[in-house]
Every structure is written in structure tokens, then in C-alpha cells.
Amino acid sequence: MALTMQQIVSGYRGLTLLVDLNWDRLLYVATIIGALLAGAFVGSL
DSSP, rough: OOHHHHHHHHHHHHHHHHHHHHHHHHHHHHHHHHHHHHHHHHOOO
């Protein structure tokens, strides 16, 4: 099953659209993960 260039570009556009619409949610999740990691680091000291 070979992907054509058009399918790859269309998938990339779809992924870009999802990131554009949900960047704030991704940032929120990344911030929570960063805070948990920082807390674990401080707790291990």
C-alpha cells in the first residue's frame, strides 16, 4: 500500500489544522507535564 504525495500533503494539512485549532490545549498539557516533572525533581532532592 503506497501513499501518494497528495495523500501525504493532505494528511499534513489535516495535522496542521488540528494543531492550529488546539495549540492552547497542547500548551496546557505540556505545562502540566512540566510542572509534574519539576515537582518530582524538587521532591527527589
